[in-house]
Amino acid sequence: MNAARLIINQWRPDGWGLVSLLAASLPLSALLGLVWLATRPEASVWAHLWANVLPQQTGTTLWLMLGVGTLSAFIGTLSAWIVTFYPIKWRRLIGWALLLPLAMPTYLMAYSYGDFLDQAGPLYAVWTGFLPAAAYPDFRSLGGAVILLSLALYPYVYISARTAFVQQSAVMIEAGRTLGLSPFACFRQIGLPLARPAVFVGVALVLMETMNDIGAVEFLGVNTLTLGVYDTWVVRGNLAGAAQLALTLLGFMALLLVLERSQRGQSAHYQRTGRRRSLPDFHTTPMLRALMTGFCLVPIGLGFVLPVLLLLAHAQGASWPKGLSAAMFNSVALASIAALCAAALGLVLAFAARNGTTARRALTRLAALGYAVPGTVLALGIMTALAFLAELSLGIIVLSGSATALVIAYVVRFLSLSFGTLEAGYTQIAPGLDMAARSLGAGLNATLARVHMPLLRAPLATATLLVFVDVMKELPATLILRPFDFDTLATNVYTFASLGQMEDAALPALIILAVGLVPVMLGIGVVESLRRR
Numbered sequence: 466m467n468a469a470r471l472i473i474n475q476w477r478p479d480g481w482g483l484v485s486l487l488a489a490s491l492p493l494s495a496l497l498g499l500v501w502l503a504t505r506p507e508a509s510v511w512a513h514l515w516a517n518v519l520p521q522q523t524g525t526t527l528w529l530m531l532g533v534g535t536l537s538a539f540i541g542t543l544s545a546w547i548v549t550f551y552p553i554k555w556r557r558l559i560g561w562a563l564l565l566p567l568a569m570p571t572y573l574m575a576y577s578y579g580d581f582l583d584q585a586g587p588l589y590a591v592w593t594g595f596l597p598a599a600a601y602p603d604f605r606s607l608g609g610a611v612i613l614l615s616l617a618l619y620p621y622v623y624i625s626a627r628t629a630f631v632q633q634s635a636v637m638i639e640a641g642r643t644l645g646l647s648p649f650a651c652f653r654q655i656g657l658p659l660a661r662p663a664v665f666v667g668v669a670l671v672l673m674e675t676m677n678d679i680g681a682v683e684f685l686g687v688n689t690l691t692l693g694v695y696d697t698w699v700v701r702g703n704l705a706g707a708a709q710l711a712l713t714l715l716g717f718m719a720l721l722l723v724l725e726r727s728q729r730g731q732s733a734h735y736q737r738t739g740r741r742r743s744l745p746d747f748h749t750t751p752m753l754r755a756l757m758t759g760f761c762l763v764p765i766g767l768g769f770v771l772p773v774l775l776l777l778a779h780a781q782g783a784s785w786p787k788g789l790s791a792a793m794f795n796s797v798a799l800a801s802i803a804a805l806c807a808a809a810l811g812l813v814l815a816f817a818a819r820n821g822t823t824a825r826r827a828l829t830r831l832a833a834l835g836y837a838v839p840g841t842v843l844a845l846g847i848m849t850a851l852a853f854l855a856e857l858s859l860g861i862i863v864l865s866g867s868a869t870a871l872v873i874a875y876v877v878r879f880l881s882l883s884f885g886t887l888e889a890g891y892t893q894i895a896p897g898l899d900m901a902a903r904s905l906g907a908g909l910n911a912t913l914a915r916v917h918m919p920l921l922r923a924p925l926a927t928a929t930l931l932v933f934v935d936v937m938k939e940l941p942a943t944l945i946l947r948p949f950d951f952d953t954l955a956t957n958v959y960t961f962a963s964l965g966q967m968e969d970a971a972l973p974a975l976i977i978l979a980v981g982l983v984p985v986m987l988g989i990g991v992v993e994s995l996r997r998r
Contacts (some may be wrong), residue, residue, distance in 0.1 A: 572680025
C-alpha cells in the first residue's frame with residue numbers, strides 16, 4: 466500500500482509535471498506515428514526493401530560510420546594529445562583553431578569542394594601535369610565522404626579528448642615518465658585508457674551527425690539509409706517504405722545512444738579524479754615538433770580555411786540571388802521562434818528536474834532525446850502524428866508542410882541542447898538558495914522567477930543562441946516539412962548547389978557559416994578555460 470501511494474504521489478499531475486509530460490510526448494508521438502505508419506496492414510513493402518534496398522544501404526551506412534568514426538577519432542584524439550602535452554609552435558592558436566570546422570556544415574563543405582575537386586576543376590589540371598589521369602581519386606565516392614565528414618566532425622572528438630587529457634592527474638604522467646615510459650608509451654598506457662570513455666562520447670556524437678547528414682552524402686553519391694528515407698518518401702512517393710527504412714535507421718541510433726550514455730557515465734567518473742597541478746610538457750626534437758604542428762594544421766586548413774576560401778571565390782562578383790532576402794527572413798524568423806520556445810521549455814524541464822520526483826526527472830530525460838533522432842526520421846514521424854491528429858478532428862490546425870510543423874520539429878530535435886545547457890547552469894546554483902527562498906515563504910514559481918532566473922541569464926542566453934544557430938543550419942527536417950515555395954538559407958544553398966549554381970549558393974552559404982561561428986567562439990572560450998599556461 467505504501468509503495469502504491471508513493472507511485473501515485475510521484476505521478477500526481479501539477480503544472481510542472483504536465484509540462485514535463487507534454488514535452489516528453491513530443492518525441493514519443495513522432496516515434497509512435499512512425500511505428501504506426503510502418504506497421505499498417507497495407508504497408509507490405511518490407512520484403513521488397515529487405516531484398517533490394519536494405520542490404521546495400523545498410524552496408525554503405527555501416528562502412529561510412531566505420532570510416533568517419535575511425536578517422537575522426539584518430540584526428541581528434543591525436544591532435545588533442547599534441548596540443549595538451551607538447552610545446553609546439555603556435556600552440557595556443559592551434560588549440561582553438563582546431564574547433565573551427567564545427568562552424569562548417571557538412572553540406573557546405575561538400576558543395577565548396579565540388580568544383581575544386583571535379584575533373585573540370587583546377588586540382589585535376591595540376592594532377593594530370595605530373596601524374597596519370599586514371600590515377601586521379603574520385604571525390605564523389607564513399608572514400609571521399611569519409612574524408613569530408615571526418616574533416617567537418619572531428620572537433621566533437623577533439624574537445625572531448627582535450628577535456629579528458631587536461632583533467633588527468635599530472636602525478637600519473639610523471640610517475641610513468643619516472644618509470645621509463647616514453648611519451649608515446651604514456652599516451653598508449655596512461656592517457657588513452659583514461660580518456661577512452663570521453664573519446665567514445667565524441668565518436669558517438671560524430672556518428673549521430675553522420676547518420677543525420679543528407680546534403681553531403683547526396684552530393685557525393687553515397688546511398689545511405691538517411692538518403693534512402695528521403696528518396697523513398699519524396700522521390701518515389703512510398704511513405705510506408707520510408708517509415709520502415711526510418712525504423713531501421715532509428716535502431717542504429719538507439720544502439721549508439723545506449724553506448725554513448727554508458728560511456729558518458731564512465732567519462733564523468735574519470736573526470737572527477739581531477740588533477741593536482743599543471744601537466745608536464747614532453748620535450749622532443751625540433752623536427753618532430755614541426756611534424757606535430759603540421760599534423761594539427763592539416764585538418765584546420767582542409768576542414769575550414771580552404772572551404773571558406775573556395776566559397777569566397779565563388780561569391781566574388783556574384784549578384785544577390787533571387788529569393789535570398791525572403792530565405793534569410795524565413796531562416797531568422799524560424800530560428801528565433803524555435804530558439805525561444807526551446808529555451809523556455811528547456812528552462813521548465815531543468816527546473817522540474819531539479820525540484821521534481823524520480824518520475825518527473827525521467828520524463829525530462831525522455832523529452833531531451835530528440836537530438837538523437839535524425840532529422841529525416843523526426844520529420845516523417847511528426848508529419849504522421851500531425852496527420853493522425855487532423856484525422857481525429859481535434860480542432861488542431863497544425864498541418865504537416867507548415868511553418869508551425871517546422872517549429873515543432875526544431876524544438877523536438879534541439880531541446881536537448883537547451884535542456885543540457887540550463888541543467889549545467891543549475892549545477893552552479895547552490896541548493897541552499899532554494900531552501901532559503903522556501904523558508905522565506907517563496908513558492909516554486911517565485912523561487913524560479915526571483916532567484917533562479919537572475920542567476921541563469923548567461924546559460925539561458927547560451928541555450929537560446931545554440932538552438933538558433935543549429936536551426937539556421939538544419940537541412941533534412943526543413944527539406945521535408947517546409948511549406949510549398951518556402952525557402953530557408955539551408956534549402957536555398959541545397960537548391961542552388963543541386964543545380965550546379967555555386968555562385969548563387971555561395972552567398973547564403975557564407976551567411977550560414979558566419980552564424981555558425983558564434984557557438985564555435987563559445988567553444989573556444991571552453992578551450993581557453995582548459996589551458997594551464
